[in-house]
Amino acid sequence: MTRLGNAERLEDRARDLDGKGLNAFRLAYVTLDAAPKPAFAWLDVEFWNANALAPLPPREAFKIQGATRQRSGNPARAVAVLQVLPGAGNTLRLQIAPVGDYSTYLLSTTSVGLGAPDNALPLAMDPLLNALPFKFRPGCFNLNCTPMEKGRPAPTEPEIDYLARDYDSFRHVLIAAMMRRVPGWSPSSEADLDQVLIDLVAADADEQADYHDRVMNERALATARKRVSLARHARLLDYHIHQGNQASTWLALEVAGMVDLPATGQDEFGVWSGRAWQDDDAVIFAMARDGGSWRQRCFAQLNRLRLYTWGKTVTALAAGSTEADLTAATPLTQTEAEALRDFFLGTHASQVPGPGAADVNTAVDQLLIQEALNPETGTANGRRIAQRQLLQLLPLHGPIARAEALQDPFTGEWLVRVRWRAEDALRQNFCFVCDCAGQPVEDVSLFHANLLRVTQGRPRITTFRAPGQPLGGADERSFVASDSVSYEIVLRQAGSASPPRGVLCPLPASPLAYRASAPGGETPTRTTAQVMVQGFAEPWQEQSDLIESQRDDQHFIVETDELGGSSLRFGDGSNGAALPMGAFVQCRYRVGQGSQGNVGADSLVGFVDASGAVQRVWNPFDVTNGRDPEPAAEIVRRVPEAYRQHQLRAVTLDDYARRAEELPGVAHARARYAWTGSWRCVQVAIDPAGGIVLAEPLRRALADHLDAVRLIGEDLEVGAARYVPLDIKLSLCAQPAYWPEDLRAALEEEFSGGWMRDGRHGFFHPDRWTFGQPLYASQLIGRALSVTGVGRVLRTSMRRWNPGSGGGLTEIDIDPLALPESRLEKIPVGPFEIIVVANDPDHLETGRIRFEITGGRR
Structure with a gap:
């Protein structure tokens, strides 16, 4: 021993x-x-x-x-x-x-x-x-003089089942361990103390294992289930997940007198669908509190504006119109016409902001034209709700006057002529005077100018106070709900004396409404939260993250979980300013989001107005821009590949072309290199959408858009494409039952450069042709044969308008006895050329097509 x-x-x-x-x-x-x-x-x-x-x-x-x-x-x-x-x-x-x-x-x-x-x-x-x-020989036997120590066998490790991850398996492991270590022990009644302790330990281990599994799932994008984790993983790849956005629409009003909305003393002006905003199925909209002038001034003179028909001689406005002559319910005098004109010009005396009205917008920049009566019956029954259009008036200081007062010399009555943008030209004909049962019916369509923008969501105000401070009351019965809760101080470590990591303010109501933003991951999402902190005069600004926020930046972020709950997170004093000790935070936000706000036209008819001046409200158009949050499955699928779609530098010529085609108004683009004598230049040719004229504002916008991605050392030139006018002649044989004149009109429409009556593009519509696209004779023949009444095509001839620029006359005689015959005839064009045939007799240099028709009805 x-x-x-x-x-x-x-x-x-x-x-x-x-x-x-x-x-x-x-x-x-x-x-x-x-x-x-x-x-x-x-x-x-x-x-x-x-x-x-x-x-x-x-x-x-x-x-x-x-x-x-x-x-x-x-x-x-x-x-x-x-x-x-x-x-x-x-x-x-x-x-x-x-x-x-x-x-x-x-x-x-x-x-x-x-x-x-x-x-x-x-x-x-x-x-x-x-x-x-x-020892007889106390010296070392060899060079290793370290005393020999006897080893011991390793202690027997307890058998642990590492696959145990739930209550039953943990309970089984504990029972087996007790039976091995306590001789004679065996499980008995569940009421025994040892059995109760085993059950309690197994239940706690089950919770810990579940928490561990959930934490491990959140570490990777593919397995994360928390929306906050998905958002943070996505930000590592420069992707902003889309949180959905609130619906928005235009609202038309009729008021008595002049009224500012919301009225003085009223916090919000809201509208809703259904009978009352308290109903569970009511969809609530309110004015957006964005910008300095977020309130809107409405005028009774702009409730309903009629079309001046010049003695019932002008009964409709044709599609494509960009101006209209307006009058009121009663004939206008010169003073009244000039006053109405001043409303559109923003110079009326009542449009001058008064004391306490610095946040009121008094401009009249839009018009609503809508069908008020059924032109077939002269009553409101059966009127077409889709027969409505929003018109954006011309700029105030543009070369063409937005509005002017005129007098009809025949009747002596005064009128106001208003003009709107060409891109808002009427998409269809609007009827204003019709005959029903032999009686003329006027005001079939009307104009409305009291318009304001509203967004979905019930307004709410939440006040956050420091833990331990008394809370204020809550009011859920008012249209603008209010409550008071305590915010949470996030510590770095339990019991640590170091400064906290920040402050977390969970919003008690959900879902928090997000503002409109484009999906795709490039645009950061922004909420409707407006945050004021005690001791600061300006509202704090929302950011996507606090990584680049300085220690004194008044920033906060919003995180929304998978259940729709949102929290405001403030900085720690290093990344973003920290909240002062004991300060309270007031957050005004909207509750409501996604497709729930997509309602039909004329659904928003209920309103709350303390002034009593609002007589009627309605939404003229269907609300369709409410969008639900991006699903988690789509986030996991898109984030790893989304960065490949965002080209931040134009390296190749195709990069320049694709970048140019991103802008609205550009149908196609083509780029090439050119040498200026000193450096390399990138020339970008543009094919505008719907036409052949590159407007100067679009050209400047393209130059700025491309300049942001061009390489250093490369100059940039943006210009229009080179258009190639053609001279084409088709000889056709009409079927016996068709008049040649009617067939010619159908052919001219089929080969036009605009829209056809059935909604199709004409054959030579500019959007059907792009760079380097040749014209084949077979295309002309096939399109001509598709016109009802054409028996067969006898001959086609086509050439460039100026033969000296390349491409002579190409003629094809089609002999029905020689068919089938395979012949490939075309007019080739260069890589930066686009075919154009406008068939305008006033501008033959833009191409023409002629038809020689034989046969038919005589």
């Missing part, structure tokens, strides 16, 4: 043996004979005292044990004491033979077989100190 003890206390025990009449080994010196192979060794054994050393003990009183190779227990070659001689002081000299090996031997005393007085020393030896280890 190996004993481990305190060395100092063991030495104290040995010194005290003399007083007890006992003795013990202290140390020994080994001396070998000088011969190469010594036959014996001398062992000088020193004792702690002289007790029992006289008379001299016999050699049988000493016993030697140990050794690994030459053991002392072998009778033939046993290591034993040969004789005992007295030594100096408390020492005995023992002769030992034979000399043992390199292992450690143990010298002890024994009284077995001895009688008095030979057994005096063994009986006087302290049992604790009656053993003395020694």
Whole structure:
């Protein structure tokens, strides 16, 4: 047995043996004979005292044990004491033979077989100190003098089932462990204390395993399920997930007198669908509090405007019209006409903002034209809701006047002529006067100028206070709901004295409405939250993240989870300013989002107005721009590849062309390199959508758009494409039942450069032709044969308008007896050329097509 003890206390025990009449080994010196192979060794054994050393003990009183190779227990070659001689002081000299090996031997005393007085020393030896280890050769056997330490077998590890991840498996593991470690234990009644403890531990382990699994799922984009995690993973790849956006629409009003909306003393002006805004299925809209002039001033003079029909001679406005002559319900005098004109020009006396009305917008920039009566019956029943259009008036300071007052010299009545943008030209005919049952019916269509923009969502105000501060009351009965909650201080570590990581303000109502933004990941989303912090005069600004926010930037971010709940997060003083201690935060926001706000026309008819001046409201158009949040599955699919779609630098010519085609108004683009004599230039040719004239505003916008991505050292030139006019002649044979004149009109429409009556593009519509696209004779023949009444095509001839620029006359005679005949005839064009055939007799240089018709009805 190996004993481990305190060395100092063991030495104290040995010194005290003399007083007890006992003795013990202290140390020994080994001396070998000088011969190469010594036959014996001398062992000088020193004792702690002289007790029992006289008379001299016999050699049988000493016993030697140990050794690994030459053991002392072998009778033939046993290591034993040969004789005992007295030594100096408390020492005995023992002769030992034979000399043992390199292992450690143990010298002890024994009284077995001895009688008095030979057994005096063994009986006087302290049992604790009656053993003395020694070596015959204390030197190292080799160069490794490190004492050998015996190893121990590794302790048996408990069997743990690492696949246990739920309550049942954890409970099974605990029961098995108890049965292995507690002998005789077995599961018994569920009411026993040990069983209850096992169940409690298993339940807690189940919760911890579930939390661990959820945390591990959030570490990667493909497995994350939390929308906040998906948004953060997406931002690492410069992708902004789309949180949906609130619906928005135009609202038309009729008012009594002049009124500002919201009225003075009223916080919001809202409208809704259904009977009351408190209904569960009501869809609420309100004015957006954006910009400095977010309120709107409406005027009774602009409720309903009639078309001046010049004595019922002008009964309709044709599609493509960009101006109209307006009058009121009663004939206008000169003063009234000039006043109405001033409303459109923004110079009317009532449009001057008064005291406390700096946030009121008094401009009249839009007109609404809509069908009020059914032109077939003269009543409101059956009127076409789709027969409506929003018209954006011309700029105030443009070359053409937006509005002007005119007088009809025939009747002496006054009128106001208003003009709107060419891109808002009427898409269809609008009827204003019709005959029903032999009686003329006027005001079939009307104009409205009291228009304002509204967005979906019920207004709400939430006040956040520091934890421990008293909260204010809540009001859910008002149109603008209000409540008060405590914000959360996010600590860096529980119990840590370091500054907090920030402040989290969970919004109590959901879903938070997001403003309109384009999907695709490029545009950061913005919410309707407007945040004011106590002690700051300006509202804090919303950001996508706080990474680039400085320590004094008044920024916050909004995070929305998969359940629709949103929270405001403020900075920690390093990234974004920290909230002052004890300051309260007021957040005004909208609740409502997505496709729930998409309602039909004339659905928003309920309204709240404290002034009582609003008589009627309605939404003229279907609301269709409400969008739901981007699904998680689409986020996981799009984010890893979305960055490939965002070209931030034009490296190749195709990059320039694709970049140009991103702008509205551009149908096609083509780029090429040119040498200016000093540096390389990129020339970009543009084919405008719906025409052949590149407007200067579009050209400047394209130049700025392309300049942002061009390479350093490359100049940029933006110009129109080179258009190639053609001179084409088709000889056709009409079927016997069709008049040639009617067939010619149908052919001219089929091969026109505009829109056909059935909504199709004409054959030479500019959007059907692009750079380098040749014209094949077979295309002309096939399109001509598609016109009802054409029997067959006899001959086609086509060439460039100016033969000297390339491409002579190409003629094809079609002999029906020689069919089928394969002939490929075409007019080739260069890579930067586009075919154009406008067939305008006033501008023959833009191409023409002629038809020679034989046969038919005569």
